[in-house]
Amino acid sequence: MKTALTIAGSDSSGGAGIQADLKTMTANGVYAMSAITALTAQNTTGVQGIFEVSPEFLKQQIDSVFTDIRPDAVKIGMVSSAGLIQAIAEKLKEYKAENIVVDPVMVATSGAKLISDDAIGTLKECLFPLATVLTPNIPEAKVLSDMDITTAEEMVEAAKKISETYHCAVLLKGGHQLNDANDLLYRDGGYRWFNGKRIDNPNTHGTGCTLSSAIASNLAKGYDLDTAVEQAKAYISGALAAMLDLGAGSGPMNHAFEFCGKGFAKEEA
Numbered sequence: 001m002k003t004a005l006t007i008a009g010s011d012s013s014g015g016a017g018i019q020a021d022l023k024t025m026t027a028n029g030v031y032a033m034s035a036i037t038a039l040t041a042q043n044t045t046g047v048q049g050i051f052e053v054s055p056e057f058l059k060q061q062i063d064s065v066f067t068d069i070r071p072d073a074v075k076i077g078m079v080s081s082a083g084l085i086q087a088i089a090e091k092l093k094e095y096k097a098e099n100i101v102v103d104p105v106m107v108a109t110s111g112a113k114l115i116s117d118d119a120i121g122t123l124k125e126c127l128f129p130l131a132t133v134l135t136p137n138i139p140e141a142k143v144l145s146d147m148d149i150t151t152a153e154e155m156v157e158a159a160k161k162i163s164e165t166y167h168c169a170v171l172l173k174g175g176h177q178l179n180d181a182n183d184l185l186y187r188d189g190g191y192r193w194f195n196g197k198r199i200d201n202p203n204t205h206g207t208g209c210t211l212s213s214a215i216a217s218n219l220a221k222g223y224d225l226d227t228a229v230e231q232a233k234a235y236i237s238g239a240l241a242a243m244l245d246l247g248a249g250s251g252p253m254n255h256a257f258e259f260c261g262k263g264f265a266k267e268e269a
């Protein structure tokens with residue numbers, strides 16, 4: 001079985017972060033492992049608290065994973081401070097990690113800030129150059145490209161700028177901000193649109209985490225990047241289309257939509 005590691009924050013409400021990543025990787029047929037950067041006290045209405053681990057403890061978790069079960073792909077999500085980012089970069093280089101998907105998480109759907117301002121520079125300097133693909137949404141791409149993005153043409157320009165600056169592929173997500181569910185993959189000097197059908201579902205907590213973990217799972221299985229993105233889009237569309245409706249705010253998706261009603265996942269006895 002192929003293996004994948006998520007390095008991200010825990011979401012106590014289970015819709016985003018580590019919990020979304022582990023569910024996504026499992027549903028996509030890879031063995032899922034985690035190294036936790038921070039605990040969040042969080043639900044669908046907001047983030048009530050953040051408790052970071054130390055860089056030393058994060059390194060210890062990554063050592064434990066790599067020295068025993070080597071991940072075929074690594075997904076990186078919420079990393080809120082410079083010291084943690086440096087710790088990750090050091091370890092990924094030491095273990096020559098491959099298939100690295102970096103989701104530059106900055107702000108949660110609920111509006112909470114998940115990274116300190118000084119850490120954004122460290123993210124760019126230390127982690128982006130190691131990435132196979134970066135998966136910013138529009139607000140994150142605006143920060144990273146220092147450009148305003150209001151049209152599809154500007155999405156192409158911004159993705160090109162980010163890709164050329166950090167020498168990695170960029171999947172710029174249209175998501176809830178622009179262009180329906182159409183995402184743009186810029187890689188090797190060219191680009192391709194992945195046009196998704198917009199699903200009328202207000203419950204989008206964790207969509208970014210889920211998409212990046214699905215891409216990492218597909219890379220772990222040996223798919224090329226274009227196919228990995230295509231399959232990940234199909235997975236997130238299925239999870240959104242299952243129309244789970246939990247919590248008072250923007251709720252989580254059903255990551256197990258393919259199993260529901262079957263075998264152990266029967267919803268009623």
Ligand SMILES: Nc1ncnc2c1ncn2[C@@H]1O[C@H](COP(=O)(O)OP(=O)(O)OP(=O)(O)O)[C@@H](O)[C@H]1O
Nearest residue numbers: 109137173174175176181198199206207208209211
């Ligand atoms: N309503 C929707 N219908 C179909 N696909 C969607 C919808 N909303 C988002 N997506 C898709 O979900 C993926 C994640 O995109 P999005 O822009 O929402 O990421 P994000 O803003 O980082 O997510 P979040 O911060 O909520 O975790 C993209 O592939 C996007 O196209």
Ligand SMILES: Cc1ncc(COP(=O)(O)O)c(N)n1
Nearest residue numbers: 009016017078108109205206
């Ligand atoms: C621990 C953690 N990581 C990432 C997100 C972003 O996900 P979203 O923007 O969908 O809330 C989050 N809310 N919590």
